Amino acid sequence: xxxxxxxxxxxxxxxxxxxxxxxxxxxxxxxxxxxxxxxxxxxxxxxxxxxxxxxxxxxxxxxxxxxxxxxxxxxxxxxxxxxxxxxxxxxxxxxxxxxxxxxxxxxxxxxxxxxxxxxxxxxxxxxxxxxxxxxxxxxxxxxxxxxxxxxxxxxxxxxxxxxxxxxxxxxxxxxxxxxxxxxxxxxxxxxxxxxxxxxxxxxxxxxxxxxxxxxxxxxxxxxxxxxxxxxxxxxxxxxxxxxxxxxxxxxxxxxxxxxxx
Amino acid sequence: xxxxxxxxxxxxxxxxxxxxxxxxxxxxxxxxxxxxxxxxxxxxxxxxxxxxxxxxxxxxxxxxxxxxxxxxxxxxxxxxxxxxxxxxxxxxxxxxxxxxxxxxxxxxxxxxxxxxxxxxxxxxxxxxxxxxxxxxxxxxxxxxxxxxxxxxxxxxxxxxxxxxxxxxxxxxxxxxx
Ligand SMILES: Cc1cc2nc3c(=O)[nH]c(=O)nc-3n(C[C@H](O)[C@H](O)[C@H](O)COP(=O)(O)OP(=O)(O)OC[C@H]3O[C@@H](n4cnc5c(N)ncnc54)[C@H](O)[C@@H]3O)c2cc1C
Ligand code: FES
Ligand code: FES
Numbered sequence: 001x002x003x004x005x006x007x008x009x010x011x012x013x014x015x016x017x018x019x020x021x022x023x024x025x026x027x028x029x030x031x032x033x034x035x036x037x038x039x040x041x042x043x044x045x046x047x048x049x050x051x052x053x054x055x056x057x058x059x060x061x062x063x064x065x066x067x068x069x070x071x072x073x074x075x076x077x078x079x080x081x082x083x084x085x086x087x088x089x090x091x092x093x094x095x096x097x098x099x100x101x102x103x104x105x106x107x108x109x110x111x112x113x114x115x116x117x118x119x120x121x122x123x124x125x126x127x128x129x130x131x132x133x134x135x136x137x138x139x140x141x142x143x144x145x146x147x148x149x150x151x152x153x154x155x156x157x158x159x160x161x162x163x164x165x166x167x168x169x170x171x172x173x174x175x176x177x178x179x180x181x182x183x184x185x186x187x188x189x190x191x192x193x194x195x196x197x198x199x200x201x202x203x204x205x206x207x208x209x210x211x212x213x214x215x216x217x218x219x220x221x222x223x224x225x226x227x228x229x230x231x232x233x234x235x236x237x238x239x240x241x242x243x244x245x246x247x248x249x250x251x252x253x254x255x256x257x258x259x260x261x
Numbered sequence: 262x263x264x265x266x267x268x269x270x271x272x273x274x275x276x277x278x279x280x281x282x283x284x285x286x287x288x289x290x291x292x293x294x295x296x297x298x299x300x301x302x303x304x305x306x307x308x309x310x311x312x313x314x315x316x317x318x319x320x321x322x323x324x325x326x327x328x329x330x331x332x333x334x335x336x337x338x339x340x341x342x343x344x345x346x347x348x349x350x351x352x353x354x355x356x357x358x359x360x361x362x363x364x365x366x367x368x369x370x371x372x373x374x375x376x377x378x379x380x381x382x383x384x385x386x387x388x389x390x391x392x393x394x395x396x397x398x399x400x401x402x403x404x405x406x407x408x409x410x411x412x413x414x415x416x417x418x419x420x421x422x423x424x425x426x427x428x429x430x431x432x433x434x435x436x437x438x
Binding site: 001002003004005006008027030031034035037038046047049051075095096097098099101102178 | 279297299318326338340
């Protein structure tokens, strides 16, 4: 790793000020960033840790919305998001216990890894990404693999998840990385069903519109029969071909609908 | 301090290092670190506590697991300065006060939960974190909790047995697969 300065502010305002300088970068739980720095893929002059900011930490429930501070680690979401069981269950499936004790929801959404779990929960719930300057709808936030609507120096402070009638996340594990080979998050809000797919597309997380329409009319696994996504643009690697991933999208969607009931 | 390579006064320590203090295995510990110094490096190289092993250095193997404020973390994937002021527990602090092995360590010995021993410090620290959260885990819960701890020798079976025994359960009831 190249050396850098380290700063650990205790307020969002101080963090934003510290990030204002040249080549400063936010540090969440470091579970993605530290491995990247070890490979010298990145050379920030300063890391600004967000984990000492109490206003960015914790889970609260108010008026049908679960708000998660962006510096809350996955283990605390698993323990604290009981009002939204599918979200708590998703957090509990990320990586392993030590990763969950450090990795944060803000870091996961800022990174937008195409195989990460949280992006599917945010998109599948129609969540709102709250930053130090604005609120961004999940539909506008994800902009393809590893890219998001965040501006330079902008930090996620919280994420607001509307609580659905029912929901489920089904992850087909890639056992070596512990990420999703393909994962599907299904959430039902009244007559409106959202289906978000991670791990499959080269564009990162996406909504499967045909499945949403079919499930909004009939919220049952059979509603998916006959539907398929194209293998074009799906990820292909040693763990699975594009056609295999496209097939998994249908399978995991059905499982999620069955589990959501 | 005059540095002949660059022909002027230059003190690296002054320029690039910060003192961190934390409580390690119940004792105050401090030392000078850079921004990039990992907790694993600080424990092993500054404090000489080489029990936490660096197996992969890519956040995959769990040989470096220690507890920070009671939570299991991979010390190779946390900056030393992030642990400033924290309570850190490592394998070196696990034995009983009289120096004998604690319940988990003894169970690893009794059930042959180790061969080369490289993964063992991380396994024991993960097991300790699990049993604190869940004093009587099922076999499935033990296996799930150890997902981030890799062992290249034992095939895991005896490690799971040891942890079941350490939690006061019947280790022999676990069938070999
Ligand atoms: C072994 C292993 C297994 C894993 N398995 C999974 C898995 O199954 N599913 C999954 O989803 N993830 C998985 N992860 C990734 C893990 O969840 C990471 O914690 C997460 O992706 C990044 O979060 P972090 O807090 O560690 O962020 P960091 O690593 O600290 O930062 C990541 C990026 O986000 C930026 N950033 C951090 N916080 C903010 C913020 N609040 N606002 C703006 N930018 C910010 C940083 O500058 C950096 O660019 C795994 C990681 C490991 C090491
Ligand atoms: S050395 Fe830290 S996880 Fe392998
Ligand atoms: S005992 Fe050798 S790696 Fe586990």
